[in-house]
Amino acid sequence: MAGFSDLAFQAAMAAYVVALICYGIEFAARRAMDPTQLEVASREHRLVRAGAGASEPLPADRPLHGRHIDERDIDDELDDDLDEGPRTQWGPLFGRAAVVLTVIAALVNAASVVTRGIAAGRLPLGNMYEFTSFLCLAATTCWLVVLAKSKERALGFFVMIPVAILAFVAGTVLWIQAGPVQPSLNSYWKWIHVTTVSASGSVLLVSGAASAMYLLRHRFDSKLLVARTDATATARLQASSLSRLPSLAALDKIAYRTAIVAFPVYTFAVIAGALWAEVAWGRYWGWDPKETVAFVSWVFYAGYLHARATSGWRGARAAWINVVGFAAIVFNLFFVNMVITGLHSYAGVG
């Protein structure tokens, strides 16, 4: 059973990597949306609205959200137009292959997780290998859900990069024989805690990937704006694959909606961790390095949600915060477990 689980994980790892390559090919082959056209249109649209808003008072909350909606509407309309245009034949083909591979990878990964649990006779979240394996599975599942709802396949490339890396690290560095866990790890609060941490972490991975793309797109768009009067520079920029990224509004929406799903779950996970710490170590919070970094990540995500409601902080700044928040979670998972010694460090580094 344990052998099968390992084999399945190897297969999932391979499938993730191949899926990543396919997403990459599709991404590179996607017919560019015409960003100048897009950018200009959305800006003009915004100007028109702003002008109208000045002459005629709107409800006070209107300008806050109007921008996003306007951009989105414009983008979607343009997107539709562009979709009808000719495309490279093999681009979408690879894209579809990537999705199929992602589904296969997720299924095989799920099989690996389940058989590992049976082999170990407990929930398969007892060490970093199992944790990371589950994280990959959950992140991929979350990505498939996001894909089904948003249809932004280009995002797949950016979600699969961290997933493939995590899967690779799990399969090589972190792998450890299936076995029982330390007595102090054996509490049902612990299981609730790790399950919710990894589930929310995986959704935050997707959110972070969307925000990272947002930042790339944001930089690209500002370059385009600068180069608007220069035809050759514009042409050069349009040749870049960054011009194929989804629109800012679409990325922001994905990042925000995944974050607001994950944040309460993460909050719950931290609370469950405190309840576990109370039964295992005699205090619900002790500023152990692991707890400290969990707190820091939580504060970053609280900051992200705040930033989206603070003028001057929406957009790129908020996206930065989201990315940093995910970096803190990854830091907590790897660096704190493997380098810094604390109470948590016996959570089984293979």
Added chain:
Amino acid sequence: MTTVTDDLDRVPPVTPPGRGRSVLQFLRNTWRGLTSMRTALILLFLLALASMPGALLPQWSLNQTRTREYIEANPTWGPIANALGLFEVFASPWYAAIYLSLFLSLVGCLLPRCWDFAKQLRAEPVRTPRNLARMPLHTVHPVDDEPQVVADRVETALRRKHWRVVRRTEPGGVHTVSAEKGYLREVGNLVFHFSLLGLLVAVAIGKLFGYEGSVITRVGAEFCSTNPSQYDNFRPGLTVDGTDMQPFCVDLKTFDAKYSDSGQPLDYSVGLSYQFGSDPATGVNTDHFDPYLLRVNEPLRMNGERLYLLGHGYAPEVQITFPDGQTRTASANFISNDPTLLSSGAIKITDPPGASLQDLTQRQLALRGLFAPTAFLHGEIMTSSYPAATKPGLAVAIYRGDLGLETGRSQSIYSIDENQVSTGKLKELERVNLYIGDTTTLDDGTKITFTGYRQWVSLQTSYDPGQTAALVFAITLLGGLMVSLTIKRRRVWFRVQTSSTVGSSSDGQSSSGGGTRVEVGGLARTDQAGYGSEFSGIAALVYPQGLPVAQDDDLHPQSSSSEHDDDGEER
């Protein structure tokens, strides 16, 4: 009510410097600055940033040895960092300054918001905007019924769906219906932020009035928590002086550890009996002990006092027969950080019998070395192959001489003072590997027999009067957060008029058929997520039996694109 508190940035107004008022002005501006969203955001980052050294650097409160080593290893940076409080981040004044500012900002932000919210609850939904086409959600419907009838129908239906509704009429027989829903979002948000405050208070109570004590006790012995001196290590809260601790006693009867075949620990437990509430010191009620099986993750809870089993280890025991025939039993706790429980320690005999005060310092004995629960020899080197005591072995170096207890240097109970060895005051006599029953004889005829071992456990007592409150606030925090993030504050407006009056309408939309033209606009605050489908349902209220399929074409293109987007919600 037209002021909306959605965007909470309050930019301090620029005011010309006044005479007497300037101080007041300054204070007010400072207060406004402090309670703005932007300040809150920056303070949140400062908090995150300031916490990081607490994870990256060793902390006094977590590991004193490592902290001391770190400072010694970094002779220039270490003391500076220590002076800055970087090894005690969470008790440092600058850390407190950050979170206290943040919470001050929070209070300053919450109070006006509560006030605003109370006003909003009493206010009517906002007037229907003149140009509904500009709303993110917008549809136009031709209806056959009279405007009055349509407006009535919409109003009753909305009220039935618990929207707050207000009917208004505009010149020219135009009826408008404004409705708003989702006030609970603000409630959730306020509950969330107030819970943060509550949590802070609960934590503070624990830090002020709580305490923790840890102690290592032999299985078979009794431990009473009557005052701090009973503990090896006692960490009192800021107001705790140890005078009014709730006393309790435990009698450790049995110890049991289970290991897997590969030596992984599965479970360990202490069978004990305990007594709580009466004063163990005065012996009242000593007969009444309750039994309890203390296990890892299953603390003994006694009305706020909690007792934990944190770790365990072995204490090898030897019998020493001195040349004059007197015997002594000696043992010491050995510690281990090895999964096989290969443990190290030192058994010290500080007052050998028959030694006069002068030659005491010649004849003290020490056995320093390793205890292996399942001994395994690699040549002469003893290791342990399994954590359970199946074949205990003791590998020790035996010393005689002056242990150096009077030197004033603090000495580890798990080792001997190396200084005494290097200065020749403590001489190594021999190194031996002993199994239970084995005896070694020293040059002066002293016989040392390895007779067995005992078990010790490390226990921790915790008392935190703020803990229950912290849990309650954590739950309300989570509940408030979930409500706040799932519920959307949303508005809908209907403008109902006869088709003939539309001619002058600003948006130039012309409607076909029907005597009445209904324009519907929708807006959700913060995020439009999920509002699209609800909005379609609400717009359909203008028809007697919901939205007729054939009328779909009349939907404004904007709304159809929004609906498409809004499917991508709730996962």
